Amino acid sequence: KKPASIRQVVFDGIISSTCHGIPNIFKSTRLALQLLWVACSLLSAAGCCFLIFQNISKYLKFEVTTKIRVKNEYTTLFPAVTICNINFFTSETSAQFLSFCPEILDPSAQNWYDFQIEYRNCLVQQGLMNHSYKSMYGDAREKLIYAQWFNDETLNLDEFVYYFHSEYGNCYTFNSGFSQNGSRVPIKKAYRSKRSDGLILNLNFEIHEGLKEFIADVGGVIFVHNQTSSPYSVNGILVGTKFTTNIGLKRTFARSEPKPYSKCDGSTEKPESHKSELYKLITLHQE
Structure with a gap:
């Protein structure tokens, strides 16, 4: 008996294959049926490849079952x-220095809305907005914070640390964890959410008489943030004058497990945890 050729062996294997689409391509005598089986085979192969890729991708994500507890x-x-x-x-110095910027005092050129921006730009051009001068234009701590209590106890003004904000100028932070000279101080704790057990302030948002004709809005802004973040990280809360404003917030902390359960790095407290020189400088500064 003459041995079968390789072509015949391959053909017999295709015909007897359990993948029904491929044998039917060769068995069909009509072109339309052959095209139909080709399309079905290609769609099946594409679907199979997609499911394989999807499962491999899901496996590489290291997804885990998590349990969330509210504490x-x-x-x-x-x-x-x-x-x-x-x-x-707001200060007397701000009113006195208006004489250095006569162009913004011209009623025909006055833009009331942009007064503070124009005044600041003028002082920058005059060299009067450097580190030596910028704290002179806003409120002093004794003027802004008229009275202060926390947990029914009177606070010392030294507990409000100076902070310069690029938009609002002189600001003062309570409970930052640091004193004015940069040394660490204990962070205060809250025990109840009653109004009398929080921070109570009497604030003075008045501006100097010489500025009132240029400034229409009077009030303040309060930023509530974590000790590890700056006021820029949150939206400020506007407060008006001659009103009592109550502010109550709910704070939620979320923590993630390190890799591979999330994209978070496990150890971030030590400078040598990462090769980045910038990260090392930031970590050393925080220490």
Whole structure:
């Protein structure tokens, strides 16, 4: 008996294949049926490849079953609170230095809305907005914070640390964890959410008489943030004059497990944890 050729062996294997689409391509005598089986075979192969890729991709994500628990704290760290006057220029010095910028005093050229921006630009051009001068234009701590209590106890003004905000100028932060000279101080805690057990402030947002004809809005802005973040990380809360404003916030912390359960790095406290020189400098500065 003459041995079968390789072509015949391959053909017999295709015909007897359990993949029904491919044998039917060769068995069909009509072109339309052959095209139909070709399309079905290609779609089946594409679907199979897609499912294989999807499962491999899902496996490489290292997805895990998680359990979320809500933990209510009855004693928690009180957040940092930064208080600013809504106006950058409020002091007597600001009124006196108007003489250096006569162009913004011209009624025909006065843009009331942009007064503070124009005044600041003018002082920058005059060289009067450097580190030596910029704290002179806003509120002093004793003027802005008239009276202060926390947990029914009178606070010392030294507990409000100076902070310069690029938009609002002189600001003061309570409970930042640092004193004015940069040394660490204990962070205050909150025990109850009652109004009398929080931070109570009497604030003075008045501006100097010489500025009132140029500034229409009077008020303040308060930033409530974590000690590890700056006031720029949150939206400020506007407060008006001659009103009592109550501010109550709910704070939620979320933590993730390190890789491979999430994209978070496990150890971030030590400078040598990463090769980045910038990361090392930031970590050393925080220490």
